[in-house]
Amino acid sequence: xxxxxxxxxxxxxxxxxxxxxxxxxxxxxxxxxxxxxxxxxxxxxxxxxxxxxxxxxxxxxxxxxxxxxxxxxxxxxxxxxxxxxxxxxxxxxxxxxxxxxxxxxxxxxxxxxxxxxxxxxxxxxxxxxxxxxxxxxxxxxxxxxxxxxxxxxxxxxxxxxxxxxxxxxxxxxxxxxxxxxxxxxxxxxxxxxxxxxxxxxxxxxxxxxxxxxxxxx
Amino acid sequence: xxxxxxxxxxxxxxxxxxxxxxxxxxxxxxxxxxxxxxxxxxxxxxxxxxxxxxxxxxxxxxxxxxxxxxxxxxxxxxxxxxxxxxxxxxxxxxxxxxxxxxxxxxxxxxxxxxxxxxxxxxxxxxxxxxxxxxxxxxxxxxxxxxxxxxxxxxxxxxxxxxxxxxxxxxxxxxxxxxxxxxxxxxxxxxxxxxxxxxxxxxxxxxxxxxxxxxxxxxxxxxxxxxxxxxxxxxxxxxxxxxxxxxxxxxxxxxxxxxxxxxxxxxxxxxxxxxxxxxxxxxxxxxxxxxxxxxxxxxxxxxxxxxxxxxxxxxxxxxxxxxxxxxxxxxxxxxxxxxxxxxxxxxxxxxxxxxxxxxxxxxxxxxxxxxxxxxxxxxxxxxxxxxxxxxxxxxxxxxxxxxxxxxxxxxxxxxxxxxxxxxxxxxxxxxxxxxxxxxxxxxxxxxxxxxxxxxxxxxxxxxxxxxxxxxxxxxxxxxxxxxxxxxxxxxxxxxxxxxxxxxxxxxxxxxxxxxxxxxxxxxxxxxxxxxxxxxxxxxxxxxxxxxxxxxxxxxxxxxxxxxxxxxxxxxxxxxxxxxxxxxxxxxxxxxxxxxxxxxxxxxxxxxxxxxxxxxxxxxxxxxxxxxxxxxxxxxxxxxxxxxxxxxxxxxxxxxxxxxxxxxxxxxxxxxxxxxxxxxxxxxxxxxxxxxxxxxxxxxxxxxxxxxxxxxxxxxxxxxxxxxxxxxxxxxxxxxxx
Numbered sequence: 001x002x003x004x005x006x007x008x009x010x011x012x013x014x015x016x017x018x019x020x021x022x023x024x025x026x027x028x029x030x031x032x033x034x035x036x037x038x039x040x041x042x043x044x045x046x047x048x049x050x051x052x053x054x055x056x057x058x059x060x061x062x063x064x065x066x067x068x069x070x071x072x073x074x075x076x077x078x079x080x081x082x083x084x085x086x087x088x089x090x091x092x093x094x095x096x097x098x099x100x101x102x103x104x105x106x107x108x109x110x111x112x113x114x115x116x117x118x119x120x121x122x123x124x125x126x127x128x129x130x131x132x133x134x135x136x137x138x139x140x141x142x143x144x145x146x147x148x149x150x151x152x153x154x155x156x157x158x159x160x161x162x163x164x165x166x167x168x169x170x171x172x173x174x175x176x177x178x179x180x181x182x183x184x185x186x187x188x189x190x191x192x193x194x195x196x197x198x199x200x201x202x203x204x205x206x207x208x209x210x211x212x213x214x215x216x217x
Numbered sequence: 218x219x220x221x222x223x224x225x226x227x228x229x230x231x232x233x234x235x236x237x238x239x240x241x242x243x244x245x246x247x248x249x250x251x252x253x254x255x256x257x258x259x260x261x262x263x264x265x266x267x268x269x270x271x272x273x274x275x276x277x278x279x280x281x282x283x284x285x286x287x288x289x290x291x292x293x294x295x296x297x298x299x300x301x302x303x304x305x306x307x308x309x310x311x312x313x314x315x316x317x318x319x320x321x322x323x324x325x326x327x328x329x330x331x332x333x334x335x336x337x338x339x340x341x342x343x344x345x346x347x348x349x350x351x352x353x354x355x356x357x358x359x360x361x362x363x364x365x366x367x368x369x370x371x372x373x374x375x376x377x378x379x380x381x382x383x384x385x386x387x388x389x390x391x392x393x394x395x396x397x398x399x400x401x402x403x404x405x406x407x408x409x410x411x412x413x414x415x416x417x418x419x420x421x422x423x424x425x426x427x428x429x430x431x432x433x434x435x436x437x438x439x440x441x442x443x444x445x446x447x448x449x450x451x452x453x454x455x456x457x458x459x460x461x462x463x464x465x466x467x468x469x470x471x472x473x474x475x476x477x478x479x480x481x482x483x484x485x486x487x488x489x490x491x492x493x494x495x496x497x498x499x500x501x502x503x504x505x506x507x508x509x510x511x512x513x514x515x516x517x518x519x520x521x522x523x524x525x526x527x528x529x530x531x532x533x534x535x536x537x538x539x540x541x542x543x544x545x546x547x548x549x550x551x552x553x554x555x556x557x558x559x560x561x562x563x564x565x566x567x568x569x570x571x572x573x574x575x576x577x578x579x580x581x582x583x584x585x586x587x588x589x590x591x592x593x594x595x596x597x598x599x600x601x602x603x604x605x606x607x608x609x610x611x612x613x614x615x616x617x618x619x620x621x622x623x624x625x626x627x628x629x630x631x632x633x634x635x636x637x638x639x640x641x642x643x644x645x646x647x648x649x650x651x652x653x654x655x656x657x658x659x660x661x662x663x664x665x666x667x668x669x670x671x672x673x674x675x676x677x678x679x680x681x682x683x684x685x686x687x688x689x690x691x692x693x694x695x696x697x698x699x700x701x702x703x704x705x706x707x708x709x710x711x712x713x714x715x716x717x718x719x720x721x722x723x724x725x726x727x728x729x730x731x732x733x734x735x736x737x738x739x740x741x742x743x744x745x746x747x748x749x750x751x752x753x754x755x756x757x758x759x760x761x762x763x764x765x766x767x768x769x770x771x772x773x774x775x776x777x778x779x780x781x782x783x784x785x786x787x788x789x790x791x792x793x794x795x796x797x798x799x800x801x802x803x804x805x806x807x808x809x810x811x812x813x814x815x816x817x818x819x820x821x822x823x824x825x826x827x828x829x830x831x832x833x834x835x836x837x838x839x840x841x842x843x844x845x846x847x848x849x850x851x852x853x854x855x856x857x858x859x860x861x862x863x864x865x866x867x868x869x870x871x872x873x874x875x876x877x878x879x880x881x882x883x884x885x886x887x888x889x890x891x892x893x894x895x896x897x898x899x900x901x902x903x904x905x906x907x908x909x910x911x912x913x914x915x916x917x918x919x920x921x922x923x924x925x926x927x928x929x930x931x932x933x934x935x936x937x938x939x940x941x942x943x944x945x946x947x948x949x950x951x952x953x
Binding site: 058061079081082086089090093094095096097098099100101102103105106108135136137139140145149152153154156158159160161162163164165168183186187188190191192193194195196197198199200201202203204 | 219220222223224225226227228229230231232233235236238244269270324325326330398399400401402403449450451452453454481483484680681682683848849851852853855856857858859860883884885889890891892893895896897898
């Protein structure tokens with residue numbers, strides 16, 4: 001989206017660089033002021049006071065998406081630069097999905113998009129338009145925990161619990177992918193999910209139990 | 218027993234500090250300096266201020282004054298030995314990424330974007346960040362200068378540096394790089410001024426009371442007007458034991474914009490803003506007789522600190538008390554550099570010191586041609602040679618025996634490189650750890666409800682070990698109530714005071730208060746049943762009653778029994794509330810020396826061509842008194858071993874000294890252990906009570922879980938390859 005690389009005029013307004021956006025705002029502000037001074041209608045002054053131009057501009061800067069989250073359809077207006085992680089945590093208040101690094105290096109933000117595990121911090125929310133997102137909050141069937149959640153409790157596959165939602169979402173996918181056939185394979189395919197408390201052996205045991213139990217995951 | 222909060226953690230319902238919903242919340246992002254030393258010449262905040270949604274940009278020229286800052290410089294008070302960084306007080310820069318501004322906006326995206334628009338010009342000064350080039354500047358900590366008997370002071374038992382004149386000796390230098398805690402939860406805070414003199418923070422802290430006191434002092438408001446909530450803490454490992462500038466930034470911002478403000482550090486800022494385990498140089502000299510008796514140890518250490526605060530830790534403590542050497546000398550110095558201040562990181566100091574001491578022991582045993590386990594047993598001591606006191610309890614020998622059997626120590630060959638698995642060289646190593654069995658003062662409120670449930674409250678925290686679970690179990694055992702009827706609430710300054718969760722002291726400290734509260738409840742219940750019109754409990758005392766499954770019965774005639782709920786109903790009481798404080802008996806601490814012990818055994822495989830190292834098996838054993846919960850305690854031991862694998866093999870800061878800036882500033886560059894780095898790890902406990910320490914017989918686990926792990930792995934690598942690596946982390950390039 002850098003305006004250095006693309007001539008501004010070739011881009012739709014929403015995708016313009018921030019500097020352009022600043023300029024537009026300045027123009028809007030100045031023109032409102034000029035209009036207000038010239039005509040002084042109280043409505044225009046009021047509009048400037050309430051920063052209406054800011055609010056109008058904000059709406060133009062948003063993109064509309066429709067996505068399923070934990071089985072429920074949502075029509076949302078989002079900033080194009082918002083990540084799926086920040087959308088979930090800050091707008092949808094689904095804070096089970098964790099921010100551990102924001103660089104795709106720790107796995108704490110792992111969710112399922114159309115059944116595949118993805119790092120929600122490296123996924124722009126706009127990219128999941130029309131897709132189904134499952135977060136840790138949507139894994140259990142009502143009060144009945146998912147077998148992986150049960151196994152994590154039984155094997156104490158966590159300590160502080162912060163990486164846990166990501167570990168569990170990854171673990172479910174790991175079993176579904178068929179990457180849980182041995183301890184070493186589990187370790188390899190779970191290595192994108194860091195647990196600083198070091199509960200790794202317990203997590204491996206939890207995944208093994210679910211895999212060997214043959215429950216539907 | 219499973220963790221009491223397990224369900225909340227596996228469903229995403231556990232709320233960490235940045236996860237509270239407050240109306241009208243704004244978002245703040247901290248901006249750091251791009252030089253390591255100097256001053257701000259000019260700060261351009263105009264573009265940030267004009268960016269959409271920005272509510273404020275605060276910096277040294279416009280930030281609200283923190284009234285308590287001035288207090289520290291009050292002429293009648295003694296000058297503190299350095300002090301925590303004071304935010305936005307002037308234009309001075311003390312380290313690279315020193316906070317220079319905080320940007321507040323209505324959404325996170327807008328705050329992040331605007332933060333990038335803040336630009337500073339600097340008057341740059343020459344910085345000193347390279348430890349090796351500055352060791353001449355190291356000095357004795359001020360506390361030890363003021364009081365030579367201070368534990369940080371120089372220590373001599375017997376003759377000073379006696380190893381030097383002995384024929385059989387070793388002398389080696391050891392280095393550990395700066396390491397970062399990197400808990401998975403980024404440090405975060407929501408600050409909310411509920412009134413001009415009333416502050417609530419949802420904060421990542423290990424010390425709710427400490428944080429409450431710090432902010433009350435900073436903002437000069439009554440302590441009770443500061444509310445600190447830390448119900449769930451996503452790991453900390455020590456970096457939640459200090460209050461940091463980002464917390465003050467959020468509080469300032471909330472004051473300025475008059476809205477609740479959320480501030481979450483970036484992972485990059487976790488390397489500069491919230492402490493670290495300091496880079497340390499150590500030297501150990503050791504001598505022994507031919508038959509394996511240590512005659513002298515000299516252990517010297519220099520630890521890094523910042524230019525503005527004297528950070529110290531007990532790096533040399535284990536050397537003073539672990540082995541029965543008649544001559545011991547220790548010298549500890551600190552080296553101020555233009556970096557941020559360190560903070561205790563799991564097994565603080567001791568983990569650093571044990572790497573040198575326990576490696577040196579292995580070197581000495583090798584010179585003697587002796588098995589390092591046998592060498593340690595020969596030098597085992599049944600009393601504290603430093604304080605000349607008996608131990609409260611010490612079952613280290615038992616732990617060594619358990620571990621040696623489990624790892625298969627008998628497979629170890631004295632000569633390195635003798636055991637092979639195909640192309641791979643196999644080695645075995647061990648390391649011992651110790652940490653003070655600390656206990657503090659804590660208060661617990663316990664309320665027995667008429668439905669027979671018990672709710673306890675104390676302002677302790679749980680950064681992961683399972684505090685609530687352990688407290689519920691202690692209450693269940695002491696009161697005779699099923700654990701599912703007990704709730705333990707923590708992480709709020711509204712609860713009765715408890716110290717920070719640090720120094721492996723929580724279960725000994727808070728568990729003792731839980732014990733006291735249960736005793737008080739039993740006493741009250743006993744008086745009630747003894748005074749009953751029904752005479753079946755006539756003459757009841759706590760001693761002749763049995764409390765079990767929520768019922769009271771006469772031990773001699775158990776057929777007459779009453780449930781706790783019925784006792785309250787008979788008395789027409791909706792609830793029975795007690796608040797009890799528990800304080801350690803100071804006189805016992807004069808009579809006994811109290812420590813927890815660990816011994817770690819590692820089996821490694823090293824590829825002779827590539828230098829690749831695999832830890833293939835680990836056994837960590839502990840003498841940590843009574844084990845309250847085998848599952849969570851075992852998990853903590855395993856977690857410490859994983860942390861130790863990181864310390865030994867993967868973790869280390871790399872700084873570009875041209876700029877004084879870390880190159881390792883995220884989890885792709887700074888390597889904490891991942892799943893593939895962690896083998897099967899067994900944890901074993903001696904599980905014998907230390908009733909001198911506290912009524913539950915517990916000793917701490919968290920620190921000893923990591924102390925001694927790194928040398929166990931380094932010693933195993935030596936046993937596999939014959940290569941002694943004295944600088945961590947032991948990466949493959951050091952072996953080829």
